[in-house]
Amino acid sequence: MKILMSCKSLHTLSLAGTFEGEGMSSDDDMVDFDGFKNLRLLSLADSDFTGQIPLWLSKLKNLEILALYNNQITGPIPSWLGTLPRLFSLNLTSNRILGEIPKQLCRLPRLVYEPTASQVENCEFELPIFGGSVTANPRFEPHKLFLFFPAIDLSNNNISGDIPTEVGQLQLLRKLNLDSNKFSGVIPNQISNLTNLELLNLSRNHLSGTIPSSLGPIPTSTQLQSFNASAFEGNPKLCGAPLANKCSRPNKGIDEDNKKNNKDMDNGLHQIPWFYISSVVLGFIVGFWGVCGSLIINKTWRYVYFRFIYNVQDRLYMMITVRINMIKRKP
Structure with a gap:
């Protein structure tokens, strides 16, 4: 390959079946590569080439046909x-x-x-x-x-x-x-x-x-x-x-x-773990009966709670009534 690089006018290069069982010319081997400026067709087929597609091929800016078939390229x-x-x-x-x-x-x-x-x-x-x-x-x-x-x-x-x-x-x-x-x-x-x-x-x-x-x-x-x-x-x-x-x-x-x-x-x-469902249910039961159960069992707490509710209701009623009367008195 390096020998042919000096052929500046070369536009077709077919080496199919030539390098059987050899590796593709690596980027290290072609570090100074600057040939094949006018190459339009490159065929390296049927050669059992190994290795990867080398980066030096990216320099062939005039390449129109690239044939690398029937090799062992990885x-x-x-x-x-x-x-x-x-x-x-x-x-x-x-x-x-x-x-x-x-x-x-x-x-x-x-x-x-x-x-x-x-x-x-x-x-x-x-x-x-x-x-x-x-x-x-x-x-x-x-x-x-x-x-x-x-x-x-x-x-x-x-x-x-x-x-x-x-x-x-x-x-x-x-x-x-x-x-x-x-x-x-x-x-x-x-x-x-x-x-x-x-x-x-x-x-x-x-x-x-x-x-x-x-x-x-x-x-x-x-x-x-x-x-x-x-x-x-x-x-x-x-x-x-x-x-x-x-x-x-x-x-x-x-x-x-x-x-x-x-x-x-x-x-x-459908596959929600039962652990989460049972936790939600248990939390609801504890919260509900923790309040309501206390009011049912303890008479004093029950009296204080409902007395508080009544007071709040009376205050709201008085505030609404006074507000309505003030609006009516305005000319």
């Missing part, structure tokens, strides 16, 4: 990936990545629907593959063409947590593959904002609730009509069209958390 998805200004294709499939999808990844400048993104004439990248025999075909004409388009592929990892609602901001995205992970919770309705989406795969996760209506009976006027049941299968708690698993009632997925909270509150009310 750790979380770094949030700085979402700050690369020109990145529009990310493939991390078939690794050992953990954690949640960082919200920053859902703000890739090249994929959000903003003036800087909408002005991109063609968010694609063509990569011709040359090959042949030096003696038989010294001209090395291209025999294969790879086409890269706006895509995020995180399939076959150990990513968990909810699918972030911010994913709806990636409005130029054409492929979203989250297959074979550990995502939980409901499918966010914001996915329906991805009107350019052509491929969606959420299968083999732990998703639950109702498939949003925008992804079930697909409107024929959008790209989303191409989704079928295979995009959602492998989620036993998921229901609704296009799956055969019918929901018990509409909006079950949306209301699931509220129902759970209400159930917990109801259970809490």
Whole structure:
């Protein structure tokens, strides 16, 4: 890698299947890294790389395609990936990545629907593959063409947590593959904002609730009509069209958390310890009979108490009467 750093004009670097079983170049190894200024495509796939995604990749400000699939990469998805200004294709499939999808990844400048993104004439990248025999075909004409388009592929990892609602901001995205992970919770309705989406795969996760209506009976006027049941299968708690698993009632997925909270509150009310109930009852009994019982048993106290009540009543009566007479005498 360091040998190639001096190639200032290099814009495509594919080393797929080259460094089998080695570790990713660490930040310590690339401490003086300042190369690949014009690199647009970097592929380190199919190499069984170990370790985490290194920070030095964040310096590739012109990078458009990053392919690290079919390795042994561990750790979380770094949030700085979402700050690369020109990145529009990310493939991390078939690794050992953990954690949640960082919200920053859902703000890739090249994929959000903003003036800087909408002005991109063609968010694609063509990569011709040359090959042949030096003696038989010294001209090395291209025999294969790879086409890269706006895509995020995180399939076959150990990513968990909810699918972030911010994913709806990636409005130029054409492929979203989250297959074979550990995502939980409901499918966010914001996915329906991805009107350019052509491929969606959420299968083999732990998703639950109702498939949003925008992804079930697909409107024929959008790209989303191409989704079928295979995009959602492998989620036993998921229901609704296009799956055969019918929901018990509409909006079950949306209301699931509220129902759970209400159930917990109801259970809490029914599980109030008897200690507190008995304390309240005992306090009432002691307070009530402590006063009334004393008046019933002790004749002197009873006479003094009621005499006091009568005196107060007489004084109130006299005050009210005098006040009324004074008001009447005023001209």
